[in-house]
Amino acid sequence: MIQVQQIEEDQKEQEKEDQESKYVKGVVQISNISVRDLPQMDLVGKTDPYVLFKMGIQEKQTSVAKETLNYDYKDEQFDMLYDKTIMQGKKEVEVEVWDYDSVGKNDLIGIASFDILPSFNNPIQVELFLQQKKKEKEETIKSLKEEEIKKKEEEIRLKEERRKKKREENAKYVKGIIKFSKIAVYDLPKMDIKDQSDPYVLIRMGEESEQTTIARNSQSHEYLNEEFMIEYDPVKTQVQKEVDVEVWDYDKTGFDDLIGAVSVDV
Secondary structure, eight states: OHHHHHHHHHHHHHHHHHHHHTOOSEEEEEOSEEEOSOOOOOSSSOOOEEEEEEETTEEEEOOOOOSOSSEEETTOOEEEEEOTTTTTTOOEEEEEEEEOOSSSOOEEEEEEEEESGGGTTSOOOOOOOOBOOHHHHHHHHHHHHHHHHHHHHHHHHHHHHHHHHHHHHHHTOOSEEEEEOSEEEOSOOOOSSSSOOOEEEEEEETTEEEEOOOOSSOSSEEETTOOEEEEEOTTTTTSOOEEEEEEEEOOSSSOOEEEEEEEEEO
């Protein structure tokens, strides 16, 4: 069993050495460069793309195409020396497509790479699909997560701020007695065709209510010597902060008519 495993490992090592031996010193020639269907990177105007080729410490760059998502870099050709002793084990040409920005930082549109071995003594055409750079992708994801966290933190802060404001507001409303006196109505509209109104005032607070006497045939009336006291308990009224005041027209033969209503903060 050990001998078989050793033989398999030796075979793999030999295959690796055979593969490595195919990568010899030479020149990689790059030509017929073009880009297609690039994403629009600027809000105003199109993309200004250029292509950057990297192999080891060498870099070659095309010209900058102006405001286009598709472009052929005609008559642009680059020769790059391949020497595995200075390539640090790398066997690919790295390709980066950038959007040139005259006023700020250039934006990386995407990256790709291709193995140089298939082109050894054999011209080939390579079609590459751009991918986001891993680090940039991670930074984008991190940025989105941080933005989401900030958004949630802001929502929590605003909710707590609203709760605090509500608590402070509610703290102003304490248990006590609300006294109503000097009740009067003036210039009420005429509700009946033949006669004037027969108004009375209804005061509501939570489940409690008080009502004045009925003033006969009057559009203005002072309810002299009529006073009411209603107990105010914010717990019972679920922190209701207003007294509802309604003025009605009494009708002895039918339904009373609501003349108007108003709410008054306690």
